[in-house]
Amino acid sequence: MFGRLVPFAGPMTLFFKTRQIEVATALYGAIVFAYVGSGTYTSIWLGLAVPFLGLAAVATQSRSVRFWAVLGLAAIMAGLVAANYYISVNHGFMLIWVGLGLALACACDPGRDEVVLRRNAMLLISLLMFLALIQKLRSAYYIEGDLLGGYIMQGGIFYNLLGWALPDWPGLVAEYRGVVAGLLEQPEAASVAVMVPAAVVALAWRMTMTSLVAQAVLEVMILFRARLGMVLHLAILGFVALVYATRNENLFLSVNCWLGYAMTDEKSAAIRPWYVVAIIYLLTTTHVGLRPWAIS
């Protein structure tokens, strides 16, 4: 399908569909490169090693070289995260586990490697969704919709669209931001009343419930992955699109897409190019700072 839509992409599509380990390795290298290039709590010296290790991992014909090169990329992530343990973003940790899962697959015999890759990706995405769901369910702050409501009021979610729907939305957001900035100037507990439209509270609560249900449904779908086949992958891409529409978390989402790609088997190989396109889109747009107007 992808090849027909973009005819010149035929050989690329074939590569994405048939060389799962090599493509997964290249994509992992690209995501790690994007992470070290993001400039937040990273090291330029360790970052310099990433393209070389990534190239070695993709270009080599030796299983051993690929194993150690991927493990090297995971070790770079581990080093960066360890040096900034309590300030690193969560997908920094996730990239260590993904690298480990990929390296373990690379160590296996041809044929077995793809089986191990699928299993490791399934375990990682299951744990990711499950642990994140536990954390959300134990947070009254999240369940009540205050977290997403706060982002909406700060102008961080659907700012442009809400400008059409709500009167004086830019003014409300500016006032809200001013109150937050003022509260951050004093080292003491305080409370300030602010104007919050009822529509924002309702929207935040609905978005919160949607997010919880989506995560729970995805977790259940992963359990029934053998029966669901392509439907599961469409659900993963749908989840990525849902999160993308609300928050700028492209690196985290590209990790999700990587896990989806790595979980595909022969029956769902047709979806592989779409995962690749999604990762390239997410990494490119985050690098150039592009975000569609409708969801900004």
Added chain:
Amino acid sequence: MSWVERFAARHDRWASALMCVLMVGVFGHQFVTSQGNVLSPWKGGGFGMYTQPHGIEERAAFLVIDGNPLRLAPADPEFLAWVERGDPASAAYVKRMMAEADRMRSFPRAAQAERLMAAGSRLVWDKALFGTWTDVGPVPVDQMSVTVIEVVRRPSTGTIETRVVFSHAGG
């Protein structure tokens, strides 16, 4: 082929299990450590992102000098301008303090606060920084404290609150 590769290839199920144990171990450590919200659930690899106010952007770290709060992270703009007017070595010294304060936001601990106050006690403070300042010069550690606050947005109740997540007095 090294023993690591042999293990991964021959015992791939055990290797996968080990990967999960590591991941869940880091989660468990973070889950326990973040109880009480001093360590922000966003940080520490425990998948608690988007459950509480952001562990860095929604927090501020203050060095309170003889009752006068000085926001080091995010740096108070006036203070930053004052720092940058100074000589480069002094500016670098204060920026290291700011970096320490920045790292305190997501998980403030007593040892970091002690280091910050010790560094602050070696500086000569300019009274122009504080309207209520009554003296000029070094301030002993026992007249300092470090506080980290967090902004809690509550649209459901129409309020924005701040809460103190960490406070440590010198001396």
